Amino acid sequence: MKVAIIGSGGREHMILKKIKHNPKITQLFVIPGNAGMQQEATCVPLDITRNEEVLGFALEQKLDFVIVSPDNPLVGGMVDVLEEAGIACFGPRQNGAILEGSKIFAKDFMKRHAIPTAQYWTFSSTQEAIEFLHQASFPIVIKADGLAFGKGVIIAQTLQEGVKCLKEMMEEEIFGESGKQVVIEEFLEGKEASILAFCDGKNIAPMISSMDYKKALDGDQGLNTGGMGCIAPNPYYTKEIAQKCMETIFLPTLKGLQSENRDFRGCLYFGLMLTKEGPKVIEYNCRFGDPETQTILPLLKSDLFEIMLKVSKRELRTEDVIFEEKASCCVVLASSGYPKDFEVGHPITYPSSFEICFAGVKEKDHHLINSGGRVLSVTSIASTLQEARQESYQKISQIDFKNRYYRTDIGKDIEEQQ
Ligand SMILES: Nc1ncnc2c1ncn2[C@@H]1O[C@H](COP(=O)(O)OP(=O)(O)O)[C@@H](O)[C@H]1O
Ligand SMILES: [Mg+2]
Numbered sequence: 001m002k003v004a005i006i007g008s009g010g011r012e013h014m015i016l017k018k019i020k021h022n023p024k025i026t027q028l029f030v031i032p033g034n035a036g037m038q039q040e041a042t043c044v045p046l047d048i049t050r051n052e053e054v055l056g057f058a059l060e061q062k063l064d065f066v067i068v069s070p071d072n073p074l075v076g077g078m079v080d081v082l083e084e085a086g087i088a089c090f091g092p093r094q095n096g097a098i099l100e101g102s103k104i105f106a107k108d109f110m111k112r113h114a115i116p117t118a119q120y121w122t123f124s125s126t127q128e129a130i131e132f133l134h135q136a137s138f139p140i141v142i143k144a145d146g147l148a149f150g151k152g153v154i155i156a157q158t159l160q161e162g163v164k165c166l167k168e169m170m171e172e173e174i175f176g177e178s179g180k181q182v183v184i185e186e187f188l189e190g191k192e193a194s195i196l197a198f199c200d201g202k203n204i205a206p207m208i209s210s211m212d213y214k215k216a217l218d219g220d221q222g223l224n225t226g227g228m229g230c231i232a233p234n235p236y237y238t239k240e241i242a243q244k245c246m247e248t249i250f251l252p253t254l255k256g257l258q259s260e261n262r263d264f265r266g267c268l269y270f271g272l273m274l275t276k277e278g279p280k281v282i283e284y285n286c287r288f289g290d291p292e293t294q295t296i297l298p299l300l301k302s303d304l305f306e307i308m309l310k311v312s313k314r315e316l317r318t319e320d321v322i323f324e325e326k327a328s329c330c331v332v333l334a335s336s337g338y339p340k341d342f343e344v345g346h347p348i349t350y351p352s353s354f355e356i357c358f359a360g361v362k363e364k365d366h367h368l369i370n371s372g373g374r375v376l377s378v379t380s381i382a383s384t385l386q387e388a389r390q391e392s393y394q395k396i397s398q399i400d401f402k403n404r405y406y407r408t409d410i411g412k413d414i415e416e417q418q
Contacts, residue, residue: 002061003305004029005041006048006078007069010332010357010377011290013037014297015067015304017355022305031057035368036358036376048073051081058087067091067308071147074266074286075101089265090308092286096257096264099284103152103183104145106284113256115249116280118273119186126170129182133162141185144169146178150226155187190275191236192282194292197250198307199268200316204254206246208299208323209237210292211414216339218409225339226374229410230295231385232328235417236274245272245279253284265311294357294377295330299323329388329411330379331396335360336405338373345369346402354378354395370401386415 001024005012012030020028020040031054033043046053049072058066068078068091077094091097098105110117118141123129133140133156142165144152152175156162169179197206210232216222249270257264269285269292297304301322310316335342348368350356357379360372376399380391389411396406 001025001064002027002029003065003067004031004044004058004061004063005033005067005069006031006054006073008032008034008359009070009290010359010374011288011293012069013357013359014294014379015069015288016041017357018297018300019067019305019308022303025305029061029063034358034361035363036356036361038363048078049076051076051078054078055081055085055087058082059085063087065089065309065312068266069287071097071100071285071287075147079266088309088312090312091266092268093263093265095260096262096266097286098262099264099268100286101147102145103143103283104181107183107185109256109260110281113252113259115252115256116278118188118280118282121184122181123170123184124181126166129166129170129184130163132184133159133166136162136184138162139187141187142166142169143183143185144175144179145181145183146175148175148178151175151224152178188273188275188280188282190273191234193234193237193241193272193274193279194230194289195237195245195250195270195272196288196292196296197268197270198266198311198316198321199254199257200265200311200314201254201258201263202314203316203318204250204268205316205318205321206242206250207321208232208296209234209242210289210295210328211236212289212292212295213407213410216407218407223339225334227289227291227332228334228407229329229331229377230291231330231388231411231414232292232295232299235414241274241279245270249279249281265314290359291330291332291377294379295328296323298379298381299326299328324381326381326383327385327388328379328381329385329392330377331392331406331410332374332377333396333399334374334405335370335372336403338405342373343403344371348375348399348401350399354399356399370404375401375404385411385418389415 074097362371
């Protein structure tokens, strides 16, 4: 089979590593991919925001299967375009991806199907939103409706902060169209858990739980990032909570999708808050997370590509998805300064035996250089979190480039409790 993965980050590199040895695959492309993937697949520099461009390539190459991984093309209907041209895909259709594409849609969906989530109010008028804040209690959560590179959520501690945020999102349009409408949400307290699930529209098979570290600096300080590291399993996500999530969240979500004829064949990501009143949904994503994917896929015992084929054909069985009962720790190596300004162009050195998931890298004079904020990640799995952490940090210390930066405390809080 001729297969393509759409995307260019660490997440896509891990998907590539997990499927590349499947004997059914005769040729493997990554669109656009990055310089760190070139030895494992053919990178094709196309504009993945343009469905027609990707479709043209897929038809010309007679691709058999396309894994559409990032949010933008999914929300933009790339799977619809490819499947209507007869090319099988892993990834939801546009009417399923809207669970991530519009936070207002997702909240209304949860309300329609009685899925536990924070109380919320939606606004398209800045004036009305500001008036609402005047009688609200703080902290309160303000979210841009559409995709905003993971930056569209503000937890406002005061009225002034809330008003400033509303003006920036709705009037100054710092997130463009995405912020023209907003959701204002009750602030939930608890531990967060990320649960990714394979979903073929008929069945849903949750993967091992994980916990990501979003803040830039040690001790959860600093700005929000795309993710600086992640561990699995999530120690707060007990068997009892998992059971409860299945009954009150996962199955009702699946039934809701079915009853609304939404075609979801891909990875459905549940961002959960484990509150005193039980687990509640913070958000849905319509795809694998980054760096959750780099953290959990090394623990997947079953063949990822076979699962993806089954998902696409609506033949998924929960027993097809088996994870090792081990711990995993993923640490991201970033360019110092990220998520703000950072220097690029520094050569990266690393032992050739390491399995590294590359993200923000380019090639210059036959050498990889950093070209983005999150540059690469390493993952280790072991029987205990402590060992997995040690191994990942051991590896990170042997990977070098000028001005590299990483958090030193991924999983440390959990290890100290255990
Ligand atoms: N209702 C809420 N109560 C408390 N914290 C929240 C709430 N909604 C979001 N958050 C926090 O903000 C983060 C980002 O929100 P999320 O809805 O996941 O948006 P995105 O991932 O698109 O930025 C969450 O991981 C969580 O830490
Ligand atoms: Mg989130």
